Amino acid sequence: xxxxxxxxxxxxxxxxxxxxxxxxxxxxxxxxxxxxxxxxxxxxxxxxxxxxxxxxxxxxxxxxxxxxxxxxxxxxxxxxxxxxxxxxxxxxxxxxxxxxxxxxxxxxxxxxxxxxxxxxxxxxxxxxxxxxxxxxxxxxxxxxxxxxxxxxxxxxxxxxxxxxxxxxxxxxxxxxxxxxxxxxxxxxxxxxxxxxxxxxxxxxxxxxxxxxxxxxxxxxxxxxxxxxxxxxxxxxxxxxxxxxxxxxxxxxxxxxxxxxxxxxxxxxxxxxxxxxxxxxxxxxxxxxxxxxxxxxxxxxxxxxxxxxxxxxxxxxxxxxxxxxxxxxxxxxxxxxxxxxxxxxxxxxxxxxxxxxxxxxxxxxxxxxxxxxxxxxxxxxxxxxxxxxxxxxxxxxxxxxxxxxxxxxxxxxxxxxxxxxxxxxxxxxxxxxxxxxxxxxxxxxxxxxxxxxxxxxxxxxxxxxxxxxxxxxxxxxxxxxxxxxxxxxxxxxxxxxxxxxxxxxxxxxxxxxxxxxxxxxxxxxxxxxxxxxxxx
Amino acid sequence: xxxxxxxxxxxxxxxxxxxxxxxxxxxxxxxxxxxxxxxxxxxxxxxxxxxxxxxxxxxxxxxxxxxxxxxxxxxxxxxxxxxxxxxxxxxxxxxxxxxxxxxxxxxxxxxxxxxxxxxxxxxxxxxxxxxxxxxxxxxxxxxxxxxxxxxxxxxxxxxxxxxxxxxxxxx
Numbered sequence: 001x002x003x004x005x006x007x008x009x010x011x012x013x014x015x016x017x018x019x020x021x022x023x024x025x026x027x028x029x030x031x032x033x034x035x036x037x038x039x040x041x042x043x044x045x046x047x048x049x050x051x052x053x054x055x056x057x058x059x060x061x062x063x064x065x066x067x068x069x070x071x072x073x074x075x076x077x078x079x080x081x082x083x084x085x086x087x088x089x090x091x092x093x094x095x096x097x098x099x100x101x102x103x104x105x106x107x108x109x110x111x112x113x114x115x116x117x118x119x120x121x122x123x124x125x126x127x128x129x130x131x132x133x134x135x136x137x138x139x140x141x142x143x144x145x146x147x148x149x150x151x152x153x154x155x156x157x158x159x160x161x162x163x164x165x166x167x168x169x170x171x172x173x174x175x176x177x178x179x180x181x182x183x184x185x186x187x188x189x190x191x192x193x194x195x196x197x198x199x200x201x202x203x204x205x206x207x208x209x210x211x212x213x214x215x216x217x218x219x220x221x222x223x224x225x226x227x228x229x230x231x232x233x234x235x236x237x238x239x240x241x242x243x244x245x246x247x248x249x250x251x252x253x254x255x256x257x258x259x260x261x262x263x264x265x266x267x268x269x270x271x272x273x274x275x276x277x278x279x280x281x282x283x284x285x286x287x288x289x290x291x292x293x294x295x296x297x298x299x300x301x302x303x304x305x306x307x308x309x310x311x312x313x314x315x316x317x318x319x320x321x322x323x324x325x326x327x328x329x330x331x332x333x334x335x336x337x338x339x340x341x342x343x344x345x346x347x348x349x350x351x352x353x354x355x356x357x358x359x360x361x362x363x364x365x366x367x368x369x370x371x372x373x374x375x376x377x378x379x380x381x382x383x384x385x386x387x388x389x390x391x392x393x394x395x396x397x398x399x400x401x402x403x404x405x406x407x408x409x410x411x412x413x414x415x416x417x418x419x420x421x422x423x424x425x426x427x428x429x430x431x432x433x434x435x436x437x438x439x440x441x442x443x444x445x446x447x448x449x450x451x452x453x454x455x456x457x458x459x460x461x462x463x464x465x466x467x468x469x470x471x472x473x474x475x476x477x478x479x480x481x482x483x484x485x486x487x488x489x490x491x492x493x494x495x496x497x498x499x500x501x502x503x504x505x506x507x508x509x510x511x512x513x514x515x516x517x518x519x520x521x522x523x524x525x526x527x528x529x530x531x532x533x534x535x
Numbered sequence: 536x537x538x539x540x541x542x543x544x545x546x547x548x549x550x551x552x553x554x555x556x557x558x559x560x561x562x563x564x565x566x567x568x569x570x571x572x573x574x575x576x577x578x579x580x581x582x583x584x585x586x587x588x589x590x591x592x593x594x595x596x597x598x599x600x601x602x603x604x605x606x607x608x609x610x611x612x613x614x615x616x617x618x619x620x621x622x623x624x625x626x627x628x629x630x631x632x633x634x635x636x637x638x639x640x641x642x643x644x645x646x647x648x649x650x651x652x653x654x655x656x657x658x659x660x661x662x663x664x665x666x667x668x669x670x671x672x673x674x675x676x677x678x679x680x681x682x683x684x685x686x687x688x689x690x691x692x693x694x695x696x697x698x699x700x701x702x703x704x705x706x
Binding site: 150151 | 549552553555556557559563566567568569570572573574575587588590609612613615616619620623624625626627634638641
């Protein structure tokens with residue numbers, strides 16, 4: 001029987017080996033025993049008999065292999081296609097018990113044709129591609145569940161993602177507005193930049209159109225140093241020094257100001273402190289001057305002298321004392337020399353604070369009839385601050401006094417466009433009154449009305465003065481409004497403004513009346529003459 | 536196995552886990568068997584899902600590319616607000632600053648886990664080389680980025696680069 005067993009376990013037809021350690025072989029032996037194949041007592045030789053038995057066993061073996069354990073063939077000697085078919089049907093057709101029985105037959109574990117995972121079945125192949133695992137293992141692996149940590153990461157990231165999108169939206173809005181404000185600052189458009197920074201800082205969730213959402217409302221914090229610094233810088237550039245102190249104090253601590261990156265803020269704060277120190281003392285002196293019924297040049301000189309004494313104390317910024325001295329000189333007539341003196345002193349002491357002296361010089365030159373110098377000052381002022389409406393206004397005045405009406409008119413149009421941009425003045429009349437500080441913006445309309453009047457275009461002058469009147473009512477606008485309406489035959493509007501003036505105890509100046517009477521022309525008043533109320 | 540690589544993956548675990556999720560997701564879509572779905576492990580597959588080699592050329596490209604792309608998008612989204620608020624607007628409020636630091640860390644962790652494993656990158660690269668010229672051109676940027684990026688990530692270069700950028704944003 002030993003020989004028999006050896007023969008049974010010999011290489012099969014395809015020459016592949018089946019290792020002898022398994023049930024199927026035992027099964028074959030059992031079957032062989034059942035077949036009563038003991039030694040024969042016939043006359044045939046023992047060899048023949050053995051040969052017959054072997055033949056029977058072989059056929060029986062084939063029968064067994066084909067019938068009962070045909071699945072194994074897929075694993076050992078059938079074609080790969082057969083193996084796949086076996087595996088496809090395996091899970092459905094074979095019980096767990098039989099699967100266990102399969103495991104007892106194994107090929108060499110190093111055989112590259114075997115599944116890398118189970119090392120029992122052939123690798124699955126499809127369309128000429130051999131995969132790493134058998135079909136069964138692949139199926140199991142394909143059903144691998146997600147790692148719970150990964151799912152947590154996914155869910156958390158989805159939540160954070162939504163939050164990040166919202167936060168990014170708010171940040172981008174604020175960032176974009178700040179970038180825009182910064183660009184305006186670089187273009188010397190300080191008024192627009194200041195407006196924009198102001199909107200950013202004041203926005204509170206439902207606020208401005210610039211920054212409709214604010215991180216302030218979400219987290220109760222500031223919207224960033226960038227906007228704060230920009231805002232303070234624009235205040236400084238616009239000469240609004242008095243507003244710097246409170247702003248700096250609300251955003252920066254003394255410790256912050258010691259940092260190098262906030263050195264500019266520290267400088268602005270220092271300027272504010274110096275101006276404040278001077279103003280505390282100087283305001284008292286100026287108030288004394290203002291309390292007088294009629295201020296004369298001598299009164300002004302006395303006040304200026306008192307202020308001059310302050311300079312000797314060496315605890316004040318003398319440039320700012322000079323500023324208050326200049327301010328005092330404005331209260332009396334014929335003080336141009338003093339005005340120029342103190343303005344020069346201010347300019348030398350604080351050359352950066354151009355808003356304190358530039359247009360004051362231009363005004364002096366205009367009053368003196370030195371229109372070229374006035375225009376030069378205005379041009380420099382416009383280089384320093386591209387949106388200085390007051391500089392435009394002054395230049396328009398200088399131009400029409402030089403009888404350059406077309407140039408003056410063109411400049412007034414340009415100034416109006418800029419004013420609209422700054423103050424968001426819309427063509428829609430209803431919005432005119434709702435805009436913020438637009439005094440200068442509307443003063444340009446007044447100048448334009450004068451230029452139209454000088455050109456003899458009273459209809460256009462009427463349109464311009466109407467806009468100025470609707471926007472911001474000042475004394476010069478009121479007088480001009482009365483003049484133009486009367487000349488154009490708009491009695492109702494003329495009566496309206498006259499009633500208003502009477503209510504305030506005022507009268508139309510004589511020169512205006514002369515124009516209405518036809519004894520004076522626009523040119524007589526605004527080019528050749530000196531108009532006190534208008535100056 | 537580089538210990539530095541493992542440490543990096545553990546430090547940036549949110550990104551690593553998210554990448555694993557999307558890798559597994561792509562494997563499921565592409566019917567690629569997953570042998571080991573454990574993400575954070577102390578071996579060279581840390582931060583990646585162990586799966587059967589993908590022989591399909593296009594599939595291997597997208598298997599390597601899509602999870603990285605999704606994690607990259609998440610990382611960039613997380614990065615925007617800290618970049619603007621810390622880097623540009625210079626916010627000073629403590630509460631918002633903390634939120635921004637968290638977002639910055641998440642962004643850092645995402646952007647450190649955008650490249651495939653070396654194994655996937657090599658398979659993708661080999662497949663890429665066999666593509667038609669037109670497809671090669673189409674996938675060139677992604678393929679080169681992923682191939683180079685996988686090596687950069689292996690040596691934690693991406694982590695240190697991102698960390699430096701994060702520090703610059705904070706400062």
